[in-house]
Amino acid sequence: MYKAYETSFKGQKLSFSEKFWNISFSYILFIMILGAIGITILYSAANGSWNPWAAKQLMRFGLGFAVMIVLIFIDLRWFLRYAYWFYFAVLGLLIAVEIGGHIGMGAQRWINLGFMKLQPSELMKIALVLALARYFNSSTLQSIETIKGVIIPSLMVVFPVFLVMIQPDLGTAIMLLLTAGAMFFAVGVQLWKFVALICSAVAAMPIAWHFLHNYQKNRVLTFLDPERDPLGAGYHIIQSKIALGSGGIFGKGFLNGTQSHLNFLPEKHTDFIFTMLSEEFGMIGGVIVIALNVLIIGYSYFFALRSTSYFGKLMAVGLASSYFLYVIINISMVLGMLPVVGVPLPLISYGGTVIMSVMAGFGIILAVNVNRTINIGKDQG
Amino acid sequence: MNRDNDKGKILISRSMILGGIQLLLLVMIVFRLYYLQVYQADKYKTLADENRISTRLLVPARGIIYDRHGNILAGNRQNFQAMMIPEQTTSINDTLSAFKRIMPLSAEEEKRIRKDIKRNRSFVPIKVKDNLSWEQATQILLNSPDLPGIMIDEGLSRYYPYGNIMAHVIGYVSSVSDKDEKDDPLLEMPGFKIGKSGIERLFEKELRGKAGNVKLEVNAYGRIMKEIELIEGVPGDRIDLSLDVRLQKKAYELLGEESGAVVMMKVDTGEVLAFASAPSFDPNMFAKGLSVDNWRSLSEDEKKPLLNKAVSGLYSPGSTFKMIVGLAALESGLLKSHKHTTCNGKMMLGNHTFHCWKKDGHGTINLVQALQHSCDIFFYETAQKIGIAKIAAMARRFGLGAKTNIGIENEKDGLIPDAEWKKKRFGESWQLGETIISGIGQGYILTTPVQLAVMVSRIANGGQEVVPTFRKISDDNKPHFDNLGISLQNIDMVKQGMYEVVNVAGGTAMGARFDFNGQQMAGKTGSAQVKRISMRERQTGVIKQEDLPWKYRDHALFVAFAPFNNPKYGVAVLVEHGRSGSKVAAPIAGQMLLEALKLDATDKPVD
Numbered sequence: 001m002y003k004a005y006e007t008s009f010k011g012q013k014l015s016f017s018e019k020f021w022n023i024s025f026s027y028i029l030f031i032m033i034l035g036a037i038g039i040t041i042l043y044s045a046a047n048g049s050w051n052p053w054a055a056k057q058l059m060r061f062g063l064g065f066a067v068m069i070v071l072i073f074i075d076l077r078w079f080l081r082y083a084y085w086f087y088f089a090v091l092g093l094l095i096a097v098e099i100g101g102h103i104g105m106g107a108q109r110w111i112n113l114g115f116m117k118l119q120p121s122e123l124m125k126i127a128l129v130l131a132l133a134r135y136f137n138s139s140t141l142q143s144i145e146t147i148k149g150v151i152i153p154s155l156m157v158v159f160p161v162f163l164v165m166i167q168p169d170l171g172t173a174i175m176l177l178l179t180a181g182a183m184f185f186a187v188g189v190q191l192w193k194f195v196a197l198i199c200s201a202v203a204a205m206p207i208a209w210h211f212l213h214n215y216q217k218n219r220v221l222t223f224l225d226p227e228r229d230p231l232g233a234g235y236h237i238i239q240s241k242i243a244l245g246s247g248g249i250f251g252k253g254f255l256n257g258t259q260s261h262l263n264f265l266p267e268k269h270t271d272f273i274f275t276m277l278s279e280e281f282g283m284i285g286g287v288i289v290i291a292l293n294v295l296i297i298g299y300s301y302f303f304a305l306r307s308t309s310y311f312g313k314l315m316a317v318g319l320a321s322s323y324f325l326y327v328i329i330n331i332s333m334v335l336g337m338l339p340v341v342g343v344p345l346p347l348i349s350y351g352g353t354v355i356m357s358v359m360a361g362f363g364i365i366l367a368v369n370v371n372r373t374i375n376i377g378k379d380q381g
Numbered sequence: 382m383n384r385d386n387d388k389g390k391i392l393i394s395r396s397m398i399l400g401g402i403q404l405l406l407l408v409m410i411v412f413r414l415y416y417l418q419v420y421q422a423d424k425y426k427t428l429a430d431e432n433r434i435s436t437r438l439l440v441p442a443r444g445i446i447y448d449r450h451g452n453i454l455a456g457n458r459q460n461f462q463a464m465m466i467p468e469q470t471t472s473i474n475d476t477l478s479a480f481k482r483i484m485p486l487s488a489e490e491e492k493r494i495r496k497d498i499k500r501n502r503s504f505v506p507i508k509v510k511d512n513l514s515w516e517q518a519t520q521i522l523l524n525s526p527d528l529p530g531i532m533i534d535e536g537l538s539r540y541y542p543y544g545n546i547m548a549h550v551i552g553y554v555s556s557v558s559d560k561d562e563k564d565d566p567l568l569e570m571p572g573f574k575i576g577k578s579g580i581e582r583l584f585e586k587e588l589r590g591k592a593g594n595v596k597l598e599v600n601a602y603g604r605i606m607k608e609i610e611l612i613e614g615v616p617g618d619r620i621d622l623s624l625d626v627r628l629q630k631k632a633y634e635l636l637g638e639e640s641g642a643v644v645m646m647k648v649d650t651g652e653v654l655a656f657a658s659a660p661s662f663d664p665n666m667f668a669k670g671l672s673v674d675n676w677r678s679l680s681e682d683e684k685k686p687l688l689n690k691a692v693s694g695l696y697s698p699g700s701t702f703k704m705i706v707g708l709a710a711l712e713s714g715l716l717k718s719h720k721h722t723t724c725n726g727k728m729m730l731g732n733h734t735f736h737c738w739k740k741d742g743h744g745t746i747n748l749v750q751a752l753q754h755s756c757d758i759f760f761y762e763t764a765q766k767i768g769i770a771k772i773a774a775m776a777r778r779f780g781l782g783a784k785t786n787i788g789i790e791n792e793k794d795g796l797i798p799d800a801e802w803k804k805k806r807f808g809e810s811w812q813l814g815e816t817i818i819s820g821i822g823q824g825y826i827l828t829t830p831v832q833l834a835v836m837v838s839r840i841a842n843g844g845q846e847v848v849p850t851f852r853k854i855s856d857d858n859k860p861h862f863d864n865l866g867i868s869l870q871n872i873d874m875v876k877q878g879m880y881e882v883v884n885v886a887g888g889t890a891m892g893a894r895f896d897f898n899g900q901q902m903a904g905k906t907g908s909a910q911v912k913r914i915s916m917r918e919r920q921t922g923v924i925k926q927e928d929l930p931w932k933y934r935d936h937a938l939f940v941a942f943a944p945f946n947n948p949k950y951g952v953a954v955l956v957e958h959g960r961s962g963s964k965v966a967a968p969i970a971g972q973m974l975l976e977a978l979k980l981d982a983t984d985k986p987v988d
Contacts (some may be wrong), residue, residue: 004447139390186399188391244430245417245425258433262600283418292408301400310389315394324403328410335413378385 012374019073022370027299030292031068031347031362035061037289038348041277044255045269045350052352053269055274060352064359071363076312076371078366080134080380087131087156093120094163119353121164126360128176129183129318131156136187137377144188148307153184154206170216171341174326182321186314219339239264240334241271243279244286251282269350271342275334289348293327295360303369309376319361326358389955427450434609435599438570441590442537444617446551446580449652449853450624450985453542455551455581460538461518462511463531464493470530479527480509485708504604530777539574541582543626545661546633547603547678549791550624550653550851551690552579553664567592569918570838577667579689580622580851590617621853623652625987635969640684641937641956644834645973647950648842648853648942648988649863653787654987655973656831658694659685684957689920690907691894692792694787695827696955697960699907700755701940702776702822704840704875707748709775711871718874721745724758728817735761735817752878753888755906757821764820769811772819775800778846778865780835781828787849795832823910830955833940837904838951839865840879842940844872879903880945883971889963890939893971898982902974904941906962911935934958939966943974949988950977 014022018065039061042053097111097120107249110117135153136144142151165173185194201208209217223233243259257279260268268276278286300320304313323346330345332338344351346358391978416935417425441785446455463480470476477491486494490510497507509531518533525531539554541547554574557563566574566600567589575589576582593614598606622648632643635658645655662679666672679687688694710716726742728735737757743750751759764772776782782797796802796818800811818824828836831849844867854860880903882888889906937959942951952970959965980987 140385141391144388182399186392186395188388188395214869239432241417242425242428244414245421246429248418248422248426258598259429262433262598262606264429264432278414278418282416286414286418290407290410290414294404295409297403298400301396304396304400305393312390313389313392313396317392317399321399321403324407328403328406331410332413335410335417337413 008116014075014374015263016073019370022372023072023366024299024303024369027362027366027369028068029295030296030299031359032065034289034292034296034347035065037277037285037292038273040254041273041280042269042350044257044280045225045273045276047258048255049262056206056331057350057355058135060355061347061359062247064355065110067356068359068363068366071360072366074367075366076309076374077153077369077376077380078129079315080311080376083127083130083134087127090120090127091160091163093118093145094124094160096120098166098261100161117352121160121167121169121176122353122357124160124164124176125172125179125322125357126364128160128180129315129322129361130364132183133311133315133318136314137376137380140378141188145190147193150184150189150193153180157304168213168216169342170212171343175329175342175343178325179318179322183314183318185248186317187207208248219341234339236266236272237336239266240275241336243272243275244335247279247282251278251280251285256280256281270344271330271340271349272334273349274331274345277348290331293324300350300365303365303372307368307372309371309374310378311376312371312374316365316368319365323358326354403760411578417651432601433598435597435603435605436594437597438567439593439595439612439614440537440567440573441592441614442616443539443554444584444588444590444619446584446588446620446622448622448624449654449987450625452626454547454622454624454626455539455541457537458540459515460511460536461513461515462536462909463507463509463513463518463521464534465498465509465530466504466506466532467489467498467501467530472565473498473530476528476530477509479524480521480531483524483528484510486510502602502604506534512538520832539663543629544663544665546657546660547624548631548661548664549578549691550629550656551656551664552576552581552583552789553667554581555667565589565592578790580620580788581611582790583851584618584620588617588620591615623647623650623654623656623853624656624851625980627980628655628977628987629657629722630653630972631973632969633659633661635972636956639956639959639965640690641954641959641966642694642830643952643954643969643973643978644691644831644837644849645845645950645952646834646849648838648847648948649845650859651838651847652854653851654950654977655850656793656851658688658690660684662686682827689791690955690957691830692787692789694829694955694957694959695793695795695828696830696936696938696957697824697909698781698822698828698833699835699909699936699938700757701836701905701907701938701953701962702826702828703752703755703760703820704879704905705725705776705779705781705836706760706764706767706772706820707752707875708840708867708871709771710767711748711874712775712867713767713771713906715767715925716748716763718871719747721747722751722762724756726758728758728761730765730814730817733814735814740753748874749878749881752875752905753881753885755882755889755929760820761817762820765813769816769819772816776826778867779839781826781832783832785829785831785835785849787831788851792831793829794825795826795829796827808834822907828864828952830953833938833953833955834951837940837942837953840875841948841951843869876903876945879905879941882906883941883967884945890967890971893939893967894965895971895975897975897978900944900978901947902941902943903945904939904967904970904973905939906967907940908962909936911958931958934960937962937966939963939970941967941970941974943978949981950974 039054039057042057046053100223110119132153161173162177243265259265259279260276265272297320300316304316307313326346327345344354346354442457448454467473555577557568557575571706576585591614593612595611596609598609630654641659643655643657646653723745724737724743726737726740743754743756746756746759776797780793784792803811816826844865845862846865847862881893882902883890883904935958939954939962940950952973954966954970956965977987
């Protein structure tokens with residue numbers, strides 16, 4: 001199997017051992033530490049029990065880890081070749097969930113595969129990065145700098161964002177949009193275009209507001225003024241800040257978070273897991289998690305810059321940005337700096353598809369590093 | 382190719398900018414963490430504690446009220462409640478029907494229970510039945526295997542072992558109402574009861590005690606997770622009253638079915654020994670919660686069981702006022718001690734005739750004899766001679782016309798009229814005829830039984846300004862009272878008159894006479910007209926009191942003290958519509974004083 005596709009590429013080939021010794025083991029270590037922290041918090045969230053979350057999370061982490069390892073050894077050109085195929089397949093899945101998906105949490109987001117629930121919007125985070133990387137790899141700077149040159153990639157962004165938005169999954173839609181934005185910026189789209197886009201978005205805001213669901217409107221309003229409804233929508237943010245603040249520098253100790261164990265903190269195992277961590281392990285725990293994420297994102301950029309191929313660089317930048325957005329949106333949200341939009345903290349929050357998608361992303365980033373010497377032409381793919 | 386190079390360079394520079402911004406934003410998160418977790422930590426720690434800690438008040442035991450010999454007049458009884466925790470039942474219906482087999486539940490009770498279950502979370506205990514006796518509680522506990530989810534809660538409820546006979550003096554406790562001052566968090570507690578009348582109200586602050594509290598850790602749904610801290614409260618103070626249960630009992634025995642009041646006090650200290658108002662009611666009904674029917678029958682009774690007649694009942698003192706008139710005259714110097722007056726049964730003033738109660742008159746009579754026979758003409762003339770101002774002043778010195786401030790609610794001032802009062806009240810000038818009828822305690826004059834008890838005690842103790850109190854006074858703590866400054870000689874003369882009322886042939890209360898080891902009582906009868914006797918009646922013959930409807934009959938009064946030689950006890954008796962002071966009120970006063978003297982001879986004397 002390995003040999004089968006390797007022979008199909010022309011030019012440089014890396015042997016298995018070359019690839020293996022080029023793997024960044026420190027990067028993998030950071031990921032494992034974060035995963036371990038996540039499982040620890042989930043164990044505490046269940047009042048000191050492996051069930052119902054910690055054990056399952058460990059299994060999913062293992063599965064995601066395996067996916068990551070497999071991806072590391074895949075030749076970068078393979079990603080290039082199948083980028084569009086993958087993109088359209090995931091777009092098809094998004095349409096499929098829209099037509100007849102499983103209903104959960106008031107939003108149609110899943111395809112039930114039997115052993116797990118597949119969330120196509122998570123896959124789209126990778127598919128979109130791959131597709132955009134391929135597109136910009138083959139376009140010239142000249143075309144990128146024209147309006148015409150960004151119309152096609154813009155459409156590639158708009159379709160999935162629209163489909164995810166109507167699911168409705170505002171958090172993922174925003175993440176897709178911002179990830180794409182980061183990539184458009186990286187490839188050299190002029191700043192005035194961003195400014196123009198932001199201006200027209202602000203102008204269109206009242207119309208967009210009209211299309212938001214009531215609960216989404218509430219979340220935005222509540223973010224602007226949490227005291228607006230202290231027992232209703234504002235409750236989450238207020239209780240999260242109380243939990244965090246009361247944790248202090250050193251925290252209340254493992255299994256001792258009162259806000260989380262007495263259930264004042266909602267969604268403590270998913271979106272608000274950072275709050276629970278900061279309540280029990282204090283600012284120190286929070287800073288450690290942020291530091292590990294700084295290292296992972298920093299390394300990702302370092303891999304991007306080190307790669308010789310444009311495609312590899314752009315893919316790593318896109319995936320790193322996507323991961324960064326998870327982290328920054330989730331933490332800002334629980335710290336009361338952003339509205340509660342339902343973005344988990346990857347590697348730590350309980351949830352299967354997110355782990356799979358970020359681990360796949362790490363696998364590709366690691367593959368970019370492993371394949372850093374591989375040259376990929378503009379017209380390849 | 383060059384452009385391709387530029388394309389790669391732009392990607393590198395833009396990526397560095399992008400990465401830089403992203404890492405910077407992550408670092409900024411740390412500042413936010415610092416702000417929340419260090420700078421504002423105290424604020425949020427407080428909020429977190431407020432979230433998790435629920436403080437509940439612990440109700441202190443109410444102070445016990447004792448009589449002067451340590452008999453409990455108001456105590457606390459264990460009160461059992463059957464509670465149900467819905468989540469601990471296997472089926473709410475099964476548990477309820479099993480409960481009903483042991484103890485019936487009315488349809489209303491069951492409806493309330495089901496409503497409470499629906500309204501509360503399933504771990505909140507719901508009251509199934511309260512006011513259970515110990516026997517009922519044990520019966521439920523014995524059947525507990527059939528009653529999953531049922532538990533017994535104990536609390537304290539107030540009880541009054543002597544019931545009716547103490548109701549008007551001890552009062553009762555009841556739920557806090559909106560009108561009550563909420564100066565204590567305890568008052569905000571549902572089900573908490575405070576003294577609403579009598580001693581319970583008077584000594585509320587001392588009896589209440591201080592609330593303890595328990596700090597509990599609760600979760601977001603209010604479920605109790607553990608106890609954090611327990612601070613015991615301070616039980617209320619015990620109150621030792623001056624009352625003597627035996628005399629109190631005697632007073633109610635003597636009043637029987639009558640409507641009236643008995644107030645007995647020690648003439649030296651003012652300690653109230655008996656304080657009765659009849660008919661009475663069972664204060665335990667109030668402590669438990671009174672039914673509408675009970676309330677209606679109490680409030681609509683013509684004998685007014687809820688009215689404390691000893692302090693709130695206003696009555697003309699009638700002839701018991703004659704001592705005041707006599708003293709006022711003697712003190713003014715306008716009446717010489719042996720001055721005689723002739724009573725021929727009536728006295729003319731202008732075209733108005735004033736009658737003596739004795740149609741044929743008493744003949745020649747002096748003050749002592751006038752008191753003994755209760756001659757009206759003598760006091761008409763005396764009053765006419767000295768004027769209303771002197772009478773009113775003397776009456777006030779003896780405690781009439783003003784609240785005694787004994788501490789029982791709704792005490793009335795009574796009324797000692799004078800010219801100034803009449804001008805103010807009616808805008809009319811005072812008439813001599815009004816002075817004359819004031820001389821026999823009729824007219825505008827109104828007094829309460831407790832005022833009359835104070836009056837007779839002040840006469841008995843030789844003019845000491847004794848004040849009534851419900852507190853037991855120990856021997857080494859005797860209060861000092863001012864002297865009213867009335868000549869002892871004059872007081873002794875009035876006392877002599879009172880002695881002869883009871884102990885010398887011809888006295889109006891000879892029937893109530895006793896001699897216990899050489900000790901006698903002295904007293905004065907009084908009858909207060911409720912209905913004016915008309916001219917026609919005088920001519921056709923006054924209708925006998927017995928033939929009048931109850932509510933038109935005269936009030937019967939008697940004030941007395943004993944022993945005559947060394948006065949210790951003063952008593953005032955009022956029997957509403959009792960017709961005759963000498964036949965109805967005097968025997969009650971006599972029996973009361975005799976009982977006190979007899980008790981003095983026992984091992985638990987009144988003293």
